[in-house]
Amino acid sequence: MRIPVAISAPAILVLVLLAARLSHGVAAGDRSPRPRSKAVDFGRDIYPLLNARCFECHRGADATSGVRLDLRAELVGETTGRPLVVPGRSEDSRLIELVSGRDAETVMPPHGPRLSDADVKLLERWIDRGAAWDDDLLLPAIEGADHWAFQPVRRPNVPVPAHGSRAVTPVDAFILARLNTAGLEMSPRAPARTLIRRLYLDLVGFPPLDDEVERFAGDESLDAWPRLVDRVLASPRYGERWGRHWLTSPRHPLVARVWVNRVWH
Numbered sequence: 001m002r003i004p005v006a007i008s009a010p011a012i013l014v015l016v017l018l019a020a021r022l023s024h025g026v027a028a029g030d031r032s033p034r035p036r037s038k039a040v041d042f043g044r045d046i047y048p049l050l051n052a053r054c055f056e057c058h059r060g061a062d063a064t065s066g067v068r069l070d071l072r073a074e075l076v077g078e079t080t081g082r083p084l085v086v087p088g089r090s091e092d093s094r095l096i097e098l099v100s101g102r103d104a105e106t107v108m109p110p111h112g113p114r115l116s117d118a119d120v121k122l123l124e125r126w127i128d129r130g131a132a133w134d135d136d137l138l139l140p141a142i143e144g145a146d147h148w149a150f151q152p153v154r155r156p157n158v159p160v161p162a163h164g165s166r167a168v169t170p171v172d173a174f175i176l177a178r179l180n181t182a183g184l185e186m187s188p189r190a191p192a193r194t195l196i197r198r199l200y201l202d203l204v205g206f207p208p209l210d211d212e213v214e215r216f217a218g219d220e221s222l223d224a225w226p227r228l229v230d231r232v233l234a235s236p237r238y239g240e241r242w243g244r245h246w247l248t249s250p251r252h253p254l255v256a257r258v259w260v261n262r263v264w265h
Contacts, residue, residue: 040126042134049119053109069095072133087131090124099123192217196228204237 040046050069058069068074069084075095077083084095098108099115107114115123126132159177161167166186167176179186190198196216200208208216216228232238 040122040129040132042126042132043137045122046126047134047137049115049122053112053115053119057109070138072131072135076131085127085131088128090127093127096120096124096127195225199229199232203232203241204235205241206237 054069057063057065058067060068060070067084071079073079075083075085076087082094084093086092090096097103098106100120101107101114109115158170159173161173161176162180165172165176166189167173176186193213193216196208196213200206216224
């Protein structure tokens with residue numbers, strides 16, 4: 001005697017899909033996706049390898065080989081036109097040809113043991129995934145890296161001016177601190193007529209009119225100077241003065257040719 005068993009529609013659907021999956025696996029073989037390989041990290045995997053096996057001859061502006069591997073722009077050919085690495089295509093990368101032995105005439109490194117197959121595979125995976133880079137790891141070795149231009153931008157602490165000083169803005173505080181270090185004192189504030197003349201000569205290239213000078217000299221409000229600066233910066237004369245640099249440059253034949261090409265092409 002058979003006992004009927006109630007099976008819900010969702011359960012039937014699951015059974016059908018499972019059976020189809022099993023039959024497909026038997027007919028076509030096991031095509032389950034392979035586990036993804038471990039992600040490649042430049043700082044953990046690639047930099048130590050390059051540092052240990054490559055940088056002795058391929059680092060710095062005076063690299064003995066004449067080829068630098070410590071600059072990504074040179075590595076990918078942006079500065080030389082001869083890429084050693086083609087991001088995303090390890091099979092087309094000259095670096096892989098050299099370290100793998102595919103180029104029988106030139107094998108890298110030229111001294112010591114060759115890179116292991118695991119190291120070569122690691123470089124291939126790194127390149128195939130875009131050849132990620134981290135300048136922070138290489139910056140300390142670049143010549144002049146202690147120069148201010150190589151340092152990250154940070155907001156400095158504003159020096160505390162001495163009591164009674166004429167520091168009004170943070171810039172004044174820095175200037176006063178530097179003057180104090182040199183044993184100097186800040187010059188007295190220039191008269192109003194001198195200030196407006198300096199401003200006009202610097203920003204627009206000619207002196208102010210007499211009535212402008214008198215109006216500014218008679219303005220005793222605290223914001224007289226900022227308002228004057230804003231007014232001069234908003235003047236068309238300011239744009240004319242500094243636009244002359246761009247208008248003069250195209251007069252040079254070479255600059256003019258580049259300028260015309262960029263504008264019209």
